[in-house]
Amino acid sequence: MTGSGLPATLLADLQDVQPPIIAGILIGACLAKLSRVLRSIGWRGGGFRGVAPPGPAERGGARRRRVPSEPAIAGGPGVRPPGAALDAGLGPTQLFPLRLRRPLAMVMCAFEMSLGLALLVTELPVGTRAGTALWAPRAATGARIAAAAFFLVAAAALVELRERRPDLGCGCFGDFSTRPAGCRSIARAALLTASALISIQSPALYLPPRGHGALLFLGIAGTELAVIAALSPEVSGALVRLGYTDACELRRLPADRTLATLRRSRQWRKHARAITTEMPVDMWRELCWRYVVFPCRQDGKNAEVVFAVQVKRRRPMVQAAVLLLTTDWPHGAPAASVPAQNQSRHEAMQLSRRV
């Protein structure tokens, strides 16, 4: 990174900054695609969506009773067959026959990750001998030429995609790239091709000298990132998602959590003595509320207590009301037969404590 004047320094810094930026973009693109694939097969950070988490029995503990709201059918709701949505948003792979799309997408993802790592590894000095950096210039040049070729092919594929399937997103960053491939995406691929090409002759990367040199280096990196962001239609979507949470009426919340919330509430403690069954006899949802119904005894008569539990993660409200069952109660099944009062109280309180 030495030069006789400012232009030479600028050019040297510009060359130096390219490999890490390109590597970051490649690794980020691969991770974005990977997250899409994992989500499509049900993975959600520690468990598979739609499949009930292992109960105590599976974990070696006491057998847990199935919560009524859990799917009774294998797989349950919300489970898509693995791979059902893998193809979606994979961009130019859509131009290939159906059977080739998934393998191609996987190969592309693996290639991006490998190329990103290769760019990073080959840019670092591996040691010194007599004060001279030991570096693998051929490997570094190879990785950069491969990156340039990759982005060149990507730009061409985007042009082709735009011609043949203008409705499809480029799929460059998985779920973030759902907008149809446009001029910006193509320009970004062209810019990255040029970046990879100009970095071919740059030497190993060292930390820039403190002070003026570091500021210049960071300024160049920041400017280039800003240009790439301006050419990336994904950025606006990503910024929206960063601060986005579903409104309560659109939010999925497991019934388990609703029951847990209910059993921690003051309303539950107030009515727990009268409740005669462990599990609710009915549960349904409307917008931001989930309604849970338990049979109970009220003044020696059969009744039902209905709890309204807010679908909210923090400090949900719980409301309750008790209705006596009369003979002309709409012809659903009446409340379950009432066991001995002491036993029911014991069961209910045991349940309350368990939760």
Place this chain on the structure above:
Amino acid sequence: MVVQRGDLACCVRCAGLTAAGRLARRHLLKSAVHPPAAEPSGQAGAGAVPVAGAADAAAVPVTGAAGAGAAGGAGAAGGAGAAGADTGGGSSQPAGPAGHPGVLTGTVLDASPQIITLYSPDGERRIALPPGASVWKGRQVDPTALESGDTVVVRMVPGQRSLADRIWANAGRVTGVLIERDRESMLIDEGRTTGRQAVLIPPHVMGRLQVRFPRLEPGYLVDFIGLRGRGYLEALVPATSQPTYRAGEAPARAPARGHSPGRIAGSAIWHEHAGPADEEGVRYPALDPETACQEQPLAGPGCPRLPYLSVGSLLRVRNECTGTARALPVTGCAPTAQIFCDRCVTCGTSPRGRIADLPMAGFVAMGGDLERGCFNATVALGSLSPGSPGPGSVAAGSLSAGPASAGRR
């Protein structure tokens, strides 16, 4: 609970008659814990509509308690499970035998140019055909084209009980994912509980259908209207334009800040009802997945963003083309509606997405034409109006109003 008992596990039509009682009970219980708020006079006046055949109040509220100090004891309103209707400015119509105002369904016993005799659920009916009455049987035909045994849906002239305005004969519809195809027939998946439907495409229609459905390949979505035969549908009319994506590739919902609007606009479509319980309600695409409804959307994230409801929730559906509005109970999930992000252009251009799936008679009663396949619609949450006498009333609500809005997010 629903799944263990199996009665509401999939939808009302699978559950049979016991489901209606359970739905009515849900409304009573909900009214107890969340008494319907008094509507502003103008809104209540416009939205309060009678519910036919509702059960009398049958539960005695004892205590009501509110965690936030809000709701108290309940005024148990009338039951639900039946549909209410108003015409939103249109003229009132006599209720048909099936509960759909101004609509009669039945089987043709005899047909002549001026009179047709139908066998309907309430017996034999003679319907006069005025000169302007139109008959659809795959296309616009002369009344004499009706034959004994044809299944018909008749829309009456407003205010008349025996004067037909429009007649649809043997109308059928298949909406779903193409599973298999050979030269003239195909197999369509309509959802987990509906089963697969066979569709025949006459050679002379194939070209016309492929203008709007160019990809008749497995995995792609189709939506055809035609003539119902024994165990198959003879596809004649494309109900929409084919989505460019496969069923599993429906576009992701765009994240949007804030709550759903009070009224959600989109398109309402129709389906062939699968039983008496299904005939009186509406299928809604976004049922709470936690209730383990078997009829989850077939695949894909869906379009548009709809708030979660359950079987039994009252939905107020309004035909934006005619102004007709009805409050209908949700009777099941519309498994394919979520993955069609199309628009309806019956009157103007609707926003993208199918928001309600009505049974055939209900669709006609709301002013829809079966051969068009959709009408521009808005939906809002209906609620039992406060203080309603025995047969309850359904008041216009809002998908973001009422107790649901308390302390949101």
